[in-house]
Amino acid sequence: MQAASTPIITCAECGKQFSHHSSLSRHTHRFCCVLKNKSINQKQQREEKIKNEGIIIELHDLIRDLKNEISNVTRSTGSVNIQNNNNNTLNVTINQFGKEDLSDITNLDLDRILYRTKLGLVQLMEHIHFREKIRKEQ
DSSP states (O other): OOOOOOOOEEOTTTOOEESSHHHHHHIIIIIOHHHHHHHHHHHHHHHHHHHHHHHHHHHHHHHHHHHHHHHHHHHHHOOOOOOOOOOOOOOOOOOOTTOOOOTTOOHHHHHHHHHSHHHHHHHHHIIIIIHHHHHHHO
16 A cells, blocks of 8 residues: 655745645644735735825815805906005115214213124124114114
8 A cells, every 4th residue: 555645736926835725724824924924015005095084085075165265266256456666765865984973872882882792793793783873863
């Protein structure tokens, strides 16, 4: 008598070999890592597809609403005319160097401004030149 050779059955996904169909079935339903990863990926893809479909539906609704609003605005107004008439006059006065009006700067102001070493000169220029413009505008 010859011993019956057992057929070797391999998993199509991971290549693992089994001697019985029941072992292969148990493996594919419970233990095969490749199938588990595929099912997880398919589940994630389905969830993303459902999420994207919801977003697409919301966007279509938004587009429809905006089209309705645009048509309502064009029906109610007809046309829009905008006219801008701007007459701006700018007077520039240039004083000679050394002939600035320094009458409102006191010695105390000079001490305070120049005490701030780095910003002192900038503040002094602002105080001399730009305070003059503010006084003339008032």
